[in-house]
Amino acid sequence: MSDTPLSNTPPVEQTVAVACDPLGDSFAARNLADELGLAWLGTVQPKYVKDYPVLLYMDEQGLALQLTGKGAPGPVRAEFVTGKMGYRREHGGGTGQLIARAVGLQKTRAELHVVDATAGLGQDAFVLAGLGCRLTVFERNPVIHALLADGLARAVLNTECAPVAHRITLLPGNSVDWLRQAGPDAADVIYLDPMFPHRDKSALVKKEMQVFRQVVGDDDNSAQLLEAALACARYRVVVKRPRKAPSVSGPKPATQVEGKSSRYDIYPIKALPA
Structure with missing residues (x-):
């Protein structure tokens, strides 16, 4: 990853929101949204989200990045155990x-x-x-x-x-x-x-x-x-x-x-x- 913000990349707050799976830690996810200055969408299904192309998504396995919309590929996370x-x-x-x-x-x-x-x-x-x-x-x-x-x-x-x-x-x-x-x-x-x-x-x-x-x-x-x-x-x-x-x-x-x-x-x- 780069270490300099990019002029052709939309601000992260316009691209990413934070949301939670029903089995995820909603308290931790809400705190993360506040910490990063990102919108908090609560408990949602990514395929139904239209206002943001990407979710920082908390589920039972931890934190993941998830593209929104129907047919989007599954979550991406930093995974070292499995x-x-x-x-x-x-x-x-x-x-x-x-x-x-x-x-x-x-x-x-x-x-x-x-x-x-x-x-x-x-x-x-x-x-x-x-x-x-x-x-x-x-x-x-x-x-x-x-x-x-x-x-x-x-x-x-x-x-x-x-x-x-x-x-x-x-x-x-x-x-x-x-x-x-x-x-x-x-x-x-x-x-x-x-x-x-x-x-x-x-x-x-x-x-x-x-x-x-x-x-x-x-x-x-x-x-x-x-x-x-x-x-x-x-x-x-x-x-x-x-x-x-x-x-x-x-x-x-x-x-x-x-x-x-x-x-x-x-x-x-x-x-x-x-």
Whole structure:
């Protein structure tokens, strides 16, 4: 996710409202609506809502983003206990993931402090935390930030996930500001995953992107993020990009780790500790 509001994205209060399922925590949902300055619709069925394209929706499973209208895809949430993340945790925790190679975990046994400056739903951060890294994560969009906070809170309640979730610190605010103020060696590795037009054909990615486009839009500050990250990373900066997309404006990456649909551009500063 980006850390700069976008001129072509409607204000969040015009796009998103907060609502509740009959089995959801209506008290918590109402408080969240007040906190974010969003309209509170009470207990509703998303398919009947016409005034807002997206709901921040509280149901029995926690907080989710839900497109409104008939035929809309199901909810999107930050989920670490079940689903894809649960399966990954039960089958190695992500040791074979390209992000682990890009961050350099095969080269060091040190506990790395990684700053994820564009956390989104936190999946990459959770993989790295599960592999022993200590994470500081930022998500500038208040709606996505609320989703991530809810997902991490639920993960802490799960016996297997709690040790991983406790290695993740979610901070409010603009990561660009934090990076610019942090100074040299503020983090071992800084990870950037700016929003880009996903071309993955899976239904999940399509569903996530439909919602995220409505709420966040596209990033326009990738170059500023990269510049700020390079000024305060100790060992390297890693940027996730579509496989065939150009690199972020600025210095060229020294190397890349490439997958089927995406790649990781690596900007080394000095060698990782053995």
